[in-house]
Amino acid sequence: MAISTKDLQRLFVLIADDIAANRDHLCELDGVIGDGDHGLAMDAGCEAAAKAVGALDPAQTAPTAAFNAAAKAFLNAVGASSGPLYATAFMRAGAAVKDKSDLSDDDFRRAFAAMAQGIQERGKAEPGEKTMVDTWRPAADAALAPASGTSLSEALDMAERAARQGSEATRNMTAAKGRASRLGERVIGHIDPGAASAAIIIASIAKFARE
Ligand code: ADP
Ligand code: MG
Ligand code: MG
Helix, strand or coil, X not given: CCECHHHHHHHHHHHHHHHHXXXXXXXXXXXHHXXXXXXXXHHHHHHHHHHHHXXXXXXXXXXXXXXXXXXXXXXXXXXXXXXXXXXXXXXXXXXXXXXXXXXXHHHHHHHHHHHHHHHHHHHCCCCCCCCCHHHHHHHHHHHHCCCCCCCHHHHHHHHHHHHHHHHHHHHHCCCCCCHHHHHHHHHCCCCCHHHHHHHHHHHHHHXXXXX
């Protein structure tokens, strides 16, 4: 599968649609252990990213520039902590595939893993601290695990499963980063909203790879 900027336009719409469908659910999760805006923030960011990427001329725009446009739009649309985290993720995805016009399955896997790395470095969170890193880290590791040349859909199906498990695992954690860290033991029993939205985005990306 060779992935072009035209395909990335489709990917960002897919992500925006899936996040929009889960907007209220994500706000509810954030209402329990945060300030209740996570669904609104992710919906605004993903919608803005899809619009910005959709407005590009795919014949004139390399994937790196498309990821950069998504990053800028996401950052401008979101005032919450998820803004700079996903903006960094998209910038890193773009940097990972610099100078390519069509992405191979391995290229796309590297871009995917770079997103996780960017989020982790920007937020300085480690796995186990009840954040979106608990979804992104295992998903990136799962995506990179199969040998080079493995089909993208196969690798991302594994990433999707790891993301779901990682997101679920935040239920039993206390938070070391973000707003929820102020609530101590009271957050135990509740999934982290950023971990949940990450699992949705990763499922959208896996769906994209299957299509
Ligand atoms: P805010 O807390 O500013 O309202 P959001 O509601 O959009 O931001 O996002 C909250 C989510 O951001 C959390 O559920 C968590 O997953 C994630 N998060 C917060 N701080 C960090 C961090 N330092 N590193 C990684 N993820 C973080
Ligand atoms: Mg919030
Ligand atoms: Mg907020």
